[in-house]
Amino acid sequence: MSESEFKNPYRPGAGHMPPYLAGREREYAEFDRLLGQDEILENLVLTGLRGVGKTVLMDTFKPRAVQQGWLWASADLSESASISEGTLAQRLLADLALITASLTVADPASQGVGFTADQGGEVTLSHSILAAVYEDTPGLTADKIKATLEYAWEHLRQENQHRVIFAYDEAQNLSDHASREQFPLSVLLDVFQSIQKKGIPFMLVLAGLPTLFPKLVDARTYAERMFRVMTLGRLGEEDSREAILKPIKEADCPVKFTEDSVGLINQESAGYPYFIQFICREVFDVFIQQHAGGEQRAVPIEAIQRKLDADFFAGRWARITDRQREMLWVVAHLDHSGEEFTIQELTEKAKALLPKSFSPSHANQMLGSLTERGMIYKNRVGKYSFAVPLLGRFILRTYELPDPEAEPI
Ligand SMILES: Nc1ncnc2c1ncn2[C@@H]1O[C@H](COP(=O)(O)OP(=O)(O)OP(=O)(O)O)[C@@H](O)[C@H]1O
Numbered sequence: 001m002s003e004s005e006f007k008n009p010y011r012p013g014a015g016h017m018p019p020y021l022a023g024r025e026r027e028y029a030e031f032d033r034l035l036g037q038d039e040i041l042e043n044l045v046l047t048g049l050r051g052v053g054k055t056v057l058m059d060t061f062k063p064r065a066v067q068q069g070w071l072w073a074s075a076d077l078s079e080s081a082s083i084s085e086g087t088l089a090q091r092l093l094a095d096l097a098l099i100t101a102s103l104t105v106a107d108p109a110s111q112g113v114g115f116t117a118d119q120g121g122e123v124t125l126s127h128s129i130l131a132a133v134y135e136d137t138p139g140l141t142a143d144k145i146k147a148t149l150e151y152a153w154e155h156l157r158q159e160n161q162h163r164v165i166f167a168y169d170e171a172q173n174l175s176d177h178a179s180r181e182q183f184p185l186s187v188l189l190d191v192f193q194s195i196q197k198k199g200i201p202f203m204l205v206l207a208g209l210p211t212l213f214p215k216l217v218d219a220r221t222y223a224e225r226m227f228r229v230m231t232l233g234r235l236g237e238e239d240s241r242e243a244i245l246k247p248i249k250e251a252d253c254p255v256k257f258t259e260d261s262v263g264l265i266n267q268e269s270a271g272y273p274y275f276i277q278f279i280c281r282e283v284f285d286v287f288i289q290q291h292a293g294g295e296q297r298a299v300p301i302e303a304i305q306r307k308l309d310a311d312f313f314a315g316r317w318a319r320i321t322d323r324q325r326e327m328l329w330v331v332a333h334l335d336h337s338g339e340e341f342t343i344q345e346l347t348e349k350a351k352a353l354l355p356k357s358f359s360p361s362h363a364n365q366m367l368g369s370l371t372e373r374g375m376i377y378k379n380r381v382g383k384y385s386f387a388v389p390l391l392g393r394f395i396l397r398t399y400e401l402p403d404p405e406a407e408p409i
């Protein structure tokens, strides 16, 4: 097979399974431990910055769980920013129905849940049956959901398939809305806490950005004890190497990356999985073309970087104001800009670098709106960091302060 017939194996893209998923042994060991629970004392929060690999890791959790006898119900909550308690209930019922649909139950009409089925005494445990249980349960939304989950569990248990994982991605989108008197996040936590206390082995796995866990704890303080937090970060050097090299090695591909190329990809991606896939994909294409043209193989890192800037960073950068950009530029100049900083560190640096600095309260307010825009993340002890990986490098690479002389005074 010629090189040009080799398909590019790398997979940059949200939720795209990489050709080789590197370095998650610790996470698998931890997840296996959670799967071993008979009574659910700990649920899982899987968190980390954009593009670190939460979605694909969660996808690989599913077969592991199934192999251990768990059932798996899952959904993506990307569109759930305005979810109400009612829609949360619909979500849970719909996900549950997919796994109960293979069960048959005695005709519930005779059990007083108000469902009329065909003659014959047995019907499948379909969505409409779950919905009927839900509707016929008096009380608050949380009571209705609990009763429905308990009902489903009774039947699953009879089939010896009683352990279920409810896995939700992009769960940072769930919010309580006091102004609308809608508390779907609290309802979700209350429901699982309550049924787990009764010994029902339904486990929650929530994946999301670093705002997720603080949000859960804000909604219900007991969430702190209810979840095991797994934070995904950049890959270490060995794991990055494997993520870069294994895909072409395993495909027995004639394109090879030199040690220098690997070093460069490692350095430019800083071990962030999305960037590894992105850069490797470009490098692979270029090597194939260079080879076809008889050229030497060199990594055109600047061109790749520009493409990455345009594809990944530019859109986010375009959505903020000039003053916000100045502030992020200052953050990028802090020592350890990849790590945490305080408002005081920021305002001191701004004084040194900008013609016009920020007052602490102004900085606080601007950091708040940058947090809402997903550029900045504030942790639970009040320290800030970039919410987008390698944003600091992008800023230093591409941004210049506007010339103060050119501005009207
Ligand atoms: N362990 C890994 N080894 C190699 N590549 C990986 C690994 N984990 C993820 N990737 C790659 O990184 C990219 C991002 O993965 P994924 O979409 O799962 O991240 P995410 O954390 O869910 O991001 P987001 O916050 O945007 O949803 C994908 O292209 C994926 O193939």
Ligand SMILES: [Mg+2]
Binding pocket: 014, 015, 054, 055, 056, 169
């Ligand atoms: Mg994701």
